[in-house]
Amino acid sequence: MISRRSVRNILKSSVGAALCCLSLHASPQDLIAHRDSDVETLTRNEARLFFTMRLKNWPNGTLVKVFVLPDNNALHNRFSNEVLGLYPYQLRRVWDRQIFSGTGQAPTTVSSEQEMLDRIATTPGAIGYADGPIDNSSIRLLEVR
Amino acid sequence: MRTRLAIAVMLAWLIPSAAPALEFVEGKLQVHGFASQAVLKSTDNYYFGNSPGTSFDFTEIGLNASYQSTPSLLFSGQLLVRRAGEMYDGTPSLDYGLVDFTPISDTERRLGVRLGRIKNPFGLYNETRDVPFTRPSIFLPQVIYYDKIRNALLSYDGIMFYGDRYLEQGNLSLNLGVGQSVIDDNAEWAYLGADVDGEMQADGINWGIGSLWFSTPADELKLGLSAILTELDFDAGPGSPLSSGTIDVFDWVASFQYNAADWTISAEYSRAPTHWNDLGPYFPFKDQVMEGYYLQGAYRLRPNLEIMARYEEGFANRNDRDGRDFSDLTGGTTPRFDFFSKILTAGLRWDLNPNIMFRLEFQRHDGTYALSIRENPDSGDLVREWDVFAASISVRF
16 A cells, blocks of 8 residues: 555655756756856866866867856855865965966856856856756756766 | 045945956956055054054055956956055056966966066965955065065066966976066165165066975965075165175075865965175175074954964074174174064954955064164164054955
8 A cells, every 4th residue: 555655755756857857956066057068077176177267268169257156155155165175265365366466367256146047048158056956958067076 | 644544444335245346348358456454553663654653554456457368368467556654655556467378278287478577476475465365464474575675576577487287186386487577766775775876776687486386186285385586786876885786686485385174374484595796895794594484374263254373583694593793794783683573473354245354463573674674764763572553454346
């Protein structure tokens, strides 16, 4: 006999499966990029090179545009710690060294997660991060290994 | 004086909590800037202005633009306005202005060249030493990052080659540059002890710099070695007691930093063998090996609240750490304690938001070597043991 709980679980997982097929589910462990980016996976070191603005081009040669949330944003902190393995103050230090010595630039800071999604979807070469499901065919999920 | 502080407070008020940088041309052109105002009070001696009577003469304003025209081509420049007591009067100057070309850049390496006015990658802090947000404290460790001859170390006009190698075990970074140093009046005060009739200048290519850095992949550990080799020319004027001559300096620093989630430990050791040549019988010094080192810790109570402490020692001559021989050379007119500085610093940093920062700082000095002779021309007025209180407000975008 099937208990009501198992029915509920089956329902839940099938809804989950359906949702999964309808939209990408991004956990903070995932990077997102504009759909034109020609990579699907990055190593952690490669992700660090992009986010510290030391690697400025995709393998196909186009300019990388990095988007981040403000330094004190909770998602930014989680992404920095868990995906890049860097403390947020280290990222800030690298960016500041570059912009104030003329040897590089800083990422573009967006003010909200929605703005992040909008900018990634509409900017060729864009890379960023998101939390929660993404329903946008212009955004690609990158796996970090 | 007070109006400057009022303006700084007003600026802080006006800048919204998350002021974005200005961006144009699809983000390829970025404009960033900062402004900072400090107030100082010392028990004795002139330090960034008339500090015994409370000084507001420490103001820093910078505005820069950078244009990434392609992934391999970057143009950048920064204007700096800096008021620092009698040392710098706030005349705007070109801090850096360069073109950066990176023909090779992938996930394993980067090779490039910079041309123009380039900041010296000397030690942990020199490249961005005037940006309060990037400093560990209101005052940089003066025994290595002398403010009294700041411009001599700051930047040079020339060419720099750089290479990065990204490995599993960490990243290696090498910079090599040559060119001409940027010299101002403070160099004369610092190296000749007075504003002597004549001209201190760079004759041809007189500047060489190299630095090598290693950092673990996540930047926990950072190790560096930087060195500068330079020769300054002094052309004596008709009224000069000194003859025309040269000054050779070889300045090197070894750097260490460890970064953890809540704390950062930094330490640096520097030595600068200096030779004075042909300046005539009235110049007392010939050789010295300047030396400086510090140990510094910062602890973040919260991500936006940091306390720091540092102990540093610096000597005009490491073979004469108590200043006895040098003081004798001056016939005792310059006291022994003017040839060393031992400084204890304690500070608090509070970032109200990513764009506004407040700092409080206390320093206890033993010795006056860190002081500018230009600000303290009469060695008879120097006081050996003195304290400084400072506070600052800084904004950025």
